[in-house]
Amino acid sequence: MKKTLIPLLLLLLIGLSASAGCMMADSGYQSAPMVTESVAAYDRNIAEEYQAAYPDQKVIKDAWVRLRSPDAKAASEEITTIAERYNGRIQSLSLTSDGMRDGREQFSATIVLRVPSDSFEAVMQEIESVGILTQREVKSRDVTAEYTDLHAEKRALENQVGRLTEILLKAGTVEEILKVQSAIDSAQLNLDRVTGRLNLLESQIDEATITVSVQEGEPIGIDSGFSVTSVINTGIAAFLFMIGIIIVAVCALLPLVVIGGIAWYIVKRRKE
Numbered sequence: 001m002k003k004t005l006i007p008l009l010l011l012l013l014i015g016l017s018a019s020a021g022c023m024m025a026d027s028g029y030q031s032a033p034m035v036t037e038s039v040a041a042y043d044r045n046i047a048e049e050y051q052a053a054y055p056d057q058k059v060i061k062d063a064w065v066r067l068r069s070p071d072a073k074a075a076s077e078e079i080t081t082i083a084e085r086y087n088g089r090i091q092s093l094s095l096t097s098d099g100m101r102d103g104r105e106q107f108s109a110t111i112v113l114r115v116p117s118d119s120f121e122a123v124m125q126e127i128e129s130v131g132i133l134t135q136r137e138v139k140s141r142d143v144t145a146e147y148t149d150l151h152a153e154k155r156a157l158e159n160q161v162g163r164l165t166e167i168l169l170k171a172g173t174v175e176e177i178l179k180v181q182s183a184i185d186s187a188q189l190n191l192d193r194v195t196g197r198l199n200l201l202e203s204q205i206d207e208a209t210i211t212v213s214v215q216e217g218e219p220i221g222i223d224s225g226f227s228v229t230s231v232i233n234t235g236i237a238a239f240l241f242m243i244g245i246i247i248v249a250v251c252a253l254l255p256l257v258v259i260g261g262i263a264w265y266i267v268k269r270r271k272e
Contacts (some may be wrong), residue, residue, distance in 0.1 A: 059143070061208035062138070062208065062209045063120075064137040064210075065127055066212075066213045067127075067212065068134055068216070069132070069215075072095065072107040075131055080111070082123060082127060082130075083113040087119070088113055088116065089113065090112070092112045093109070096110075098215075107216055108213070109213070110211070112210070112212075115210060117206060124138075132217070143205065146201065147202075150201065151198065154198060157194060158191060168180045
């Protein structure tokens with residue numbers, strides 16, 4: 001009896017072991033889709049999370065202003081002072097000589113300044129009062145969606161690098177280590193790229209860009225519009241206009257005078 005029970009017990013143990021192995025295999029195959037679905041759901045939720053965290057609109061503001069001023073150098077210094085007063089900064093400033101006019105050297109200036117977006121309108125008003133405004137252009141670009149997507153992508157890549165780093169610590173062979181390290185390097189490269197784009201975007205959102213062009217012109221007169229320089233320039237222009245008319249008239253009448261002189265000379269010779 002005992003000899004018969006021993007083989008039966010062995011067969012029973014083998015059967016239980018096989019069943020347990022099949023169940024473990026099935027559970028292993030089923031876990032992969034579940035992990036993939038959970039990661040996908042997590043990535044989808046990241047955008048919604050940041051949309052809730054950053055509900056305000058993210059706008060990039062750019063402006064171009066053209067001014068006419070009797071002194072481009074002084075206007076540039078005043079614009080620099082305005083930017084500094086609003087915690088802004090001068091990104092670039094160039095001063096160019098435009099030659100001599102009315103006995104003095106003329107200059108033009110181009111100033112690119114970055115100012116806090118909250119102070120954009122106030123800075124624009126003060127800059128436009130520095131000289132005579134001849135052109136004004138303002139552009140606003142809503143980048144809320146791009147900002148949210150970049151934050152979500154950055155968060156997902158950070159988590160990916162973290163998970164791969166944990167896997168790397170558990171790698172047992174050189175081949176596994178190399179594969180995981182390659183995946184980490186690729187994810188880190190994408191993370192650095194996204195972080196750079198996000199930093200640039202945040203900088204453009206936080207600080208508006210204003211480009212100011214200043215050209216020298218006639219001195220600004222009193223409120224009535226009277227200007228000595230304008231009067232002189234108008235007089236010179238009128239004088240040159242009259243000289244031009246006289247030259248045109250002479251050129252137009254000269255052939256008639258020549259023909260008339262020749263005809264008179266011929267008639268006179270015949271009478272003699």
